[in-house]
Amino acid sequence: MIRPALPYLLVAVLAGLGVYGILARRHAVLVLVGVELLLGAAGLLLVTVGQTTESDLHASAPVLTLFLITIAAAEVVVALAVLVALHRARGHVDLAADLDPRAVVATSDDAPGETP
Amino acid sequence: MSGPDVLFLAVGLVTAGAGLLAVTSRQVLHAALWLVVALGGLAGCYLVLGAELVALVQLLVYVGAVVVLVLFALMLTRTGGVPVVTSVAQRGASALVGAGTTILLGGSLLATLGGDPVPIAGPSSTDVATGIFGTYVWPFELLSALLLLALVAAVAVARAPVGGKDRAAHRPDEPPAAAEHGETP
Numbered sequence: 001m002i003r004p005a006l007p008y009l010l011v012a013v014l015a016g017l018g019v020y021g022i023l024a025r026r027h028a029v030l031v032l033v034g035v036e037l038l039l040g041a042a043g044l045l046l047v048t049v050g051q052t053t054e055s056d057l058h059a060s061a062p063v064l065t066l067f068l069i070t071i072a073a074a075e076v077v078v079a080l081a082v083l084v085a086l087h088r089a090r091g092h093v094d095l096a097a098d099l100d101p102r103a104v105v106a107t108s109d110d111a112p113g114e115t116p
Numbered sequence: 117m118s119g120p121d122v123l124f125l126a127v128g129l130v131t132a133g134a135g136l137l138a139v140t141s142r143q144v145l146h147a148a149l150w151l152v153v154a155l156g157g158l159a160g161c162y163l164v165l166g167a168e169l170v171a172l173v174q175l176l177v178y179v180g181a182v183v184v185l186v187l188f189a190l191m192l193t194r195t196g197g198v199p200v201v202t203s204v205a206q207r208g209a210s211a212l213v214g215a216g217t218t219i220l221l222g223g224s225l226l227a228t229l230g231g232d233p234v235p236i237a238g239p240s241s242t243d244v245a246t247g248i249f250g251t252y253v254w255p256f257e258l259l260s261a262l263l264l265l266a267l268v269a270a271v272a273v274a275r276a277p278v279g280g281k282d283r284a285a286h287r288p289d290e291p292p293a294a295a296e297h298g299e300t301p
Contacts, residue, residue, distance in 0.1 A: 001233040002164075002233060003117075003121050004229055004231065004233075005230035006124050007161065009230075010131065011225065013132045029186060033147055036178075036182065037154065043162075043170075043174070044161060051166050052229075052234045054237070062167055062247075063251075069178070070263065071259070073177050073178075073181060074262050074263055081274040
């Protein structure tokens, strides 16, 4: 027997932390950390509903959680590739800075590795 | 409070605390490592809820692969001086939105589903396998195609020529010395 309020409370807390992490960070990798927490909350919600409610046809809750984890992994791969490309073009991954592609000269002067 | 309640409370507190540190830590590497603890704690929550297979996959995929990927990305994009912390106003507004999310989501979930204690009774691993390879076999196959696509796309994006048309050498207002400069890396 488990009180279902506890997992649901953790789902809400993790989702709030993920939203805060996405909005309050300016390092792009740390924004991804927030996204991971949000996806973790979604997975925990799926698992909790699947384990505490009845009439679960075809074991859909664990299967959907496994799909969610796989899709999240693919998303992280592409996002980090974009970040690496951004770092190669910009010299930084600061989301608060100007990310306009035409502004490359303004930032490449003080970026490390550009000086001969 | 029954046994699973106490267990879940312990693991959930670890998860929530690690998640809080992951989104508030000022060190980038520390935030990534706290994410390891948070996702590992989430796997523990799955285990307490009786979903062993999902817990194992979470441990393998997240802690084993995703976090290592994040750490590699941190190493590849290390610049040293990237400021992590945004302004107080932005953090305050973000905290408001996050707290609002927590209250809305938690309130609606607790009001509708958080009732009396219920027995933990999920599908067994055999049922999960039957579901994956029976009912959901086509989405499952599609997922393998998605993973391959993500892999190829990641390599293509990360290896793409930097700048394209926006190279410094192609800039009309660029002095020639600086244009050579941009070619060297």
